[in-house]
Amino acid sequence: MAKILNIVETAYRGTIEEQDDTVLWLTHMLKNAGADISVLLRANAVNYACKGQDASGLSFGDAKMTHPPEIDKDVEKMIEKGVSIYVVEEDARERGLGDDDLLAGLRRIKRQGIPQLIDEHDQVWHW
Amino acid sequence: MAGKTITVAIMDAPYESANSTTALRIVQSALAKGHNVNVFAYEGAVNLTMKAQAPHPNPVKGTSAEQEAHPTTKDWVASLFKMAKDKGVKLDWVNCGLCVDERGAGDWVEGPRRGGPKDFLDASNASQATLVIPTK
Amino acid sequence: MAKYLLIESRDPFDSADSQYFAELIQGLAKRGNEATVFLVQNGVLPVRKGSKYSTVIADLVKSKIKVVADRFSLKERGIRQLVDGVDTADTDRLVDLLVEPGTKAIWH
Structure with a gap:
């Protein structure tokens, strides 16, 4: 089976309307369908690994948003399912994210390690 | 190198990004070379095949819809289906069903079918090449 | 050893992230x-001789990386003079x- 690496870099694109990040959701679906899939969070998407994200409280007139996205929990669920979630250390640090801010169970990787990580996968889908 | 299968995932909505045109150019080149092509249209890309798309006039140029011959992506996709048929190769275009539902985009030109992420995975596993063209 | 086909649709004028991609390629x-x-879409913009970022392309060529620019994208942008060593092709290629x-x- 092909080893797939999903590289996610765009963050919070339509996540309120979707109640998910569409690429993380797709990754979860592909994992459930039997894919051997890992995720690399880079650029702004490293913020998906931040604890305590809270998108609750929105309403538009009488229309209340009752199930907002919980992207940190989505990442945790994927880790529980055995999806390796890599985070680029420099990208996290540049955004002021320290070790205490990040979820448990992540795999940290330096920028210079990305080519090797890519080499270790058969398919690389750069979203 | 004819007779291979290529899977292309696309995400952009029509008329918003150069990615859509490039994706369709790649699909066309692949079909012309005798390859089979799977397309997984995800999120906004499901609107590419909407039947209700209509050419419009151009008030700046003072042209009518006929004079302007404004292209629609649904016509381009329909034309690619015809091309695949003429060439005797397969174009399997899957529109992500949940993406269709949330957009109310279920009325398509002839050719695409409804599916989901597993179709994309199966198509990729059965292909010699997979290319993901994301949106930003 | 693997073969990589790296398709760059972004350009350094608009996207700081194109620097990341150049480093990844290297x-x-x-x-x-x-x-x-x-190179495709606005990704061909640095290929024009005299562009501010043409050195990024020249560095790739110097590193023995094959650089191909999409002919339609070049034509669409009126780019005629290319950085030395850059090949041109269509989506057939x-x-x-x-x-x-x-x-x-x-x-x-």
């Missing part, structure tokens, strides 16, 4: 992989590269 090549960069056995295609 990183993959340094690991002994065969890398072809296919892109498809040929895509289906070469052992190729990993990455779009940026």
Whole structure:
């Protein structure tokens, strides 16, 4: 089976309307369908690994948003399912994210390690 | 190198990004070379095949819809289906069903079918090449 | 050793992230992989001789990385004078590269 690496870099694109990040959701679906899939969070998407994200409280007139996205929990669920979630250390640090801010169970990787990580996968889908 | 299968995932909505045109150019080149092509249209890309798309006039140029011959992506996709048929190769275009539902985009030109992420995975596993063209 | 087809649709004028992709390409090549960069859409803008970022393209060429620019994207932007060593091709060639056995295609 092909080893797939999903590289996610765009963050919070339509996540309120979707109640998910569409690429993380797709990754979860592909994992459930039997894919051997890992995720690399880079650029702004490293913020998906931040604890305590809270998108609750929105309403538009009488229309209340009752199930907002919980992207940190989505990442945790994927880790529980055995999806390796890599985070680029420099990208996290540049955004002021320290070790205490990040979820448990992540795999940290330096920028210079990305080519090797890519080499270790058969398919690389750069979203 | 004819007779291979290529899977292309696309995400952009029509008329918003150069990615859509490039994706369709790649699909066309692949079909012309005798390859089979799977397309997984995800999120906004499901609107590419909407039947209700209509050419419009151009008030700046003072042209009518006929004079302007404004292209629609649904016509381009329909034309690619015809091309695949003429060439005797397969174009399997899957529109992500949940993406269709949330957009109310279920009325398509002839050719695409409804599916989901597993179709994309199966198509990729059965292909010699997979290319993901994301949106930003 | 793997073959990589790296398709760059972004440009350094608009996207700071194109620097990341140039570094990634160099990183993959340094690991002994065969890398072809296919520039498309605004990704061809730095290819014009005299552009501020033409050195990024020249550096790729110097590193023995094949750099190919999409003819339609060049024509669409009126780009005629290219950085030395850059080849031009249509999407037919892109498809040929895509289906070469052992190729990993990455779009940026």
